[in-house]
Amino acid sequence: MYGFFLFLLLPLFTNPVSSSSSSPDRFTKSLPSSLLRHKTQEYFELGRPLPFDHLIPSCSRRVLTHCFANTINGPPFSTKYSPPRSDCSSPWSHVALELRAKCKGEQYDRIAGLWLGGAELLRTSTAEPTKKGIFWKVRKDITKYSSLLVRSDLNLTMMLENVVDRVFTGVYRVEVHFLYYKEYVAVSEPRVSSIIADQTFNSNFGEKLGIVADEPADLIIPISDTGDRGLWFRIESESDFHAKQIRIPRNTRRVVLELYVSFHGNDEFWYSNPPSLYITTNNITTGRGNGAYREVFVTVDGEMVGSEVPFPVVFTGGINPLFWEPVVAIGAFNLPSYDLELTPFLGKLLDGKVHSFGIGVTDGISYWLVDANLHIWLDHRSKTVQAKSSTFAFPATEVKRNAQFKQLDGSFKIKAQRRSDFVGWVKSSSGNHTTTFSQKYKFTSSISFEKNGTYKLVNQRVKSERDVKVVNEKGAVVLRTSVRRRYPLNVITAILPGSKKGTYLLVTNVTHSMKEKNLHGGYLSRVYNSQDSRGWMEVKDHSVLSGTANTRQSFGYRDEFGCYSRAIGAIDGSLIRDNTTFHCLSAS
Numbered sequence: 001m002y003g004f005f006l007f008l009l010l011p012l013f014t015n016p017v018s019s020s021s022s023s024p025d026r027f028t029k030s031l032p033s034s035l036l037r038h039k040t041q042e043y044f045e046l047g048r049p050l051p052f053d054h055l056i057p058s059c060s061r062r063v064l065t066h067c068f069a070n071t072i073n074g075p076p077f078s079t080k081y082s083p084p085r086s087d088c089s090s091p092w093s094h095v096a097l098e099l100r101a102k103c104k105g106e107q108y109d110r111i112a113g114l115w116l117g118g119a120e121l122l123r124t125s126t127a128e129p130t131k132k133g134i135f136w137k138v139r140k141d142i143t144k145y146s147s148l149l150v151r152s153d154l155n156l157t158m159m160l161e162n163v164v165d166r167v168f169t170g171v172y173r174v175e176v177h178f179l180y181y182k183e184y185v186a187v188s189e190p191r192v193s194s195i196i197a198d199q200t201f202n203s204n205f206g207e208k209l210g211i212v213a214d215e216p217a218d219l220i221i222p223i224s225d226t227g228d229r230g231l232w233f234r235i236e237s238e239s240d241f242h243a244k245q246i247r248i249p250r251n252t253r254r255v256v257l258e259l260y261v262s263f264h265g266n267d268e269f270w271y272s273n274p275p276s277l278y279i280t281t282n283n284i285t286t287g288r289g290n291g292a293y294r295e296v297f298v299t300v301d302g303e304m305v306g307s308e309v310p311f312p313v314v315f316t317g318g319i320n321p322l323f324w325e326p327v328v329a330i331g332a333f334n335l336p337s338y339d340l341e342l343t344p345f346l347g348k349l350l351d352g353k354v355h356s357f358g359i360g361v362t363d364g365i366s367y368w369l370v371d372a373n374l375h376i377w378l379d380h381r382s383k384t385v386q387a388k389s390s391t392f393a394f395p396a397t398e399v400k401r402n403a404q405f406k407q408l409d410g411s412f413k414i415k416a417q418r419r420s421d422f423v424g425w426v427k428s429s430s431g432n433h434t435t436t437f438s439q440k441y442k443f444t445s446s447i448s449f450e451k452n453g454t455y456k457l458v459n460q461r462v463k464s465e466r467d468v469k470v471v472n473e474k475g476a477v478v479l480r481t482s483v484r485r486r487y488p489l490n491v492i493t494a495i496l497p498g499s500k501k502g503t504y505l506l507v508t509n510v511t512h513s514m515k516e517k518n519l520h521g522g523y524l525s526r527v528y529n530s531q532d533s534r535g536w537m538e539v540k541d542h543s544v545l546s547g548t549a550n551t552r553q554s555f556g557y558r559d560e561f562g563c564y565s566r567a568i569g570a571i572d573g574s575l576i577r578d579n580t581t582f583h584c585l586s587a588s
């Protein structure tokens with residue numbers, strides 16, 4: 001993956017056929033000048049504009065500026081953060097993060113993280129530059145981190161793992177701005193300040209429960225590393241496990257763990273990895289094995305409290321880098337994070353003692369970058385809160401595997417599912433509330449190799465459901481949230497001999513999507529995001545010499561207040577279609 005790593009892998013790629021099992025792979029664009037853009041180009045990720053984008057911020061601050069050159073294996077970059085003062089001081093209605101980046105030369109896609117006081121605010125990756133240069137911008141709502149944003153004793157830290165040498169010349173220049181808003185968005189946002197536990201709602205689910213609060217947490221405690229190579233934990237194997245000792249305040253009434261993950265090296269394309277037996281039997285020199293199932297799990301004092309099969313983000317050098325210009329793959333600039341409701345566990349955590357919060361990756365191989373933030377809401381009217389955890393049901397994941405192969409051809413299937421339920425009550429000054437957190441997911445994967453291993457089909461389906469229900473003493477529902485996500489992925493790759501010695505052709509189709517249905521305190525929203533790319537490229541080692549690419553993407557968002565949709569088409573790096581509408585078209 002890096003300079004030295006790449007060097008070790010080179011002999012493998014001089015033989016196109018033996019590279020079959022390790023595709024999809026990671027490439028840089030060494031295109032002849034005919035294919036290069038004539039001017040600096042802007043890249044972007046399709047997504048929903050922030051609901052407060054049209055407001056004028058009360059103030060904006062540039063909080064970090066840095067050029068990331070040869071940073072690999074070095075410490076992250078840190079700078080002191082302080083919140084704005086005078087008429088722009090807190091409270092704010094919203095805070096947005098805007099990361100601006102540019103780069104020129106030849107470079108791989110790189111992973112980056114941004115932390116405030118050790119708590120991760122953004123996981124992002126870079127676009128791959130051209131000789132003329134590229135730039136892009138990532139915007140994210142960071143209001144939920146307000147309890148950190150008001151502090152003036154914290155460092156803002158960024159790591160972007162980059163390698164710069166004679167071949168890879170691209171230096172990433174990054175600026176981070178925070179935009180602070182005082183004005184509230186009129187109607188289009190369910191985020192209005194009022195705390196669920198302090199309110200009484202009508203109980204009939206399905207009715208509007210009233211405006212529900214996503215009031216930012218009172219306290220955020222990072223589960224992250226001290227960081228001589230970034231504040232993330234680096235997971236190199238399935239037995240690699242990182243934990244942090246944390247003491248939870250005794251007046252905590254709600255706690256949510258937010259998990260950040262990304263996958264790299266031999267697990268960058270974990271969803272397409274064949275079993276190790278296929279690799280060893282065929283004498284293939286690749287580390288990309290261990291099958292195609294991964295589950296990131298979280299433990300408290302050694303007990304499982306939640307897990308996630310992460311969304312398969314494709315970075316900009318992945319599979320075919322020509323697909324991801326100028327629009328990057330879903331999640332590449334703003335990787336999803338995953339929330340686990342830990343309130344049912346407060347019965348174990350409020351004893352004033354330290355508890356061990358750990359993160360690991362089932363079947364993971366080198367390497368994963370993981371960390372988490374504990375969002376903690378306090379009972380301001382009481383020094384202690386009473387709580388008891390009543391039900392834990394976290395059965396082992398049922399994983400069924402079927403592998404059949406003869407030499408380089410074969411088929412590998414995996415089915416996995418898990419259902420877990422946790423129940424616990426919390427008695428704070430606003431009453432005795434029982435929280436139920438249920439997680440359910442289904443995973444299926446099918447990988448097949450045909451034509452002596454030169455034709456590979458990958459098909460993965462993930463269906464995940466997460467429900468939180470809070471009831472009061474009378475059994476009335478005071479809050480219900482649910483998140484349903486589906487993320488199917490298909491990758492088809494055919495390897496053909498190239499036109500010159502030492503080159504080969506990769507003909508590839510990729511379709512992936514993220515469908516999400518969110519119910520939050522009676523408000524329903526839906527997201528539909530789907531990308532379809534096809535094309536080919538001629539490759540030598542890890543460099544793309546020529547090729548064509550055609551990507552179509554449609555993004556749709558709909559809630560009770562309105563809709564947003566955008567459809568784009570890109571051919572060979574140029575947008576040929578870009579339609580945006582705020583009209584609600586059809587029921588989607």
Ligand SMILES: *[C@@H]1O[C@H](CO)[C@@H](O)[C@H](O)[C@H]1NC(C)=O
Pocket residue numbers: 078079153154155
């Ligand atoms: C902030 O970073 C500086 C420089 O890396 C370091 O010396 C200092 O201890 C850090 N402060 C905190 C609060 O982490």
Ligand SMILES: *[C@@H]1O[C@H](CO)[C@@H](O)[C@H](O)[C@H]1NC(C)=O
Pocket residue numbers: 281282283
């Ligand atoms: C793999 O290597 C072993 C030992 O070098 C050899 O016996 C075997 O035939 C090889 N298998 C294949 C499929 O090439």
Ligand SMILES: *[C@@H]1O[C@H](CO)[C@@H](O)[C@H](O)[C@H]1NC(C)=O
Pocket residue numbers: 386425427432433434473
């Ligand atoms: C809180 O409610 C639960 C469930 O109704 C009950 O079992 C528990 O005893 C209550 N706790 C207190 C302190 O009243």
Ligand SMILES: *[C@@H]1O[C@H](CO)[C@@H](O)[C@H](O)[C@H]1NC(C)=O
Pocket residue numbers: 017018408452
């Ligand atoms: C299949 O691929 C292997 C490994 O590259 C090669 O040795 C063998 O000759 C190929 N078989 C056929 C039928 O092409």
Ligand SMILES: *[C@@H]1O[C@H](CO)[C@@H](O)[C@H](O)[C@H]1NC(C)=O
Pocket residue numbers: 492493494507508509534
């Ligand atoms: C990709 O999709 C196109 C159109 O559906 C199809 O013609 C082509 O064969 C596919 N490519 C591969 C490698 O299967």
Ligand SMILES: *[C@@H]1O[C@H](CO)[C@@H](O)[C@H](O)[C@H]1NC(C)=O
Pocket residue numbers: 567578579
């Ligand atoms: C996109 O915009 C073009 C030009 O305005 C229009 O002709 C076309 O119908 C639009 N397509 C969609 C899907 O809205």
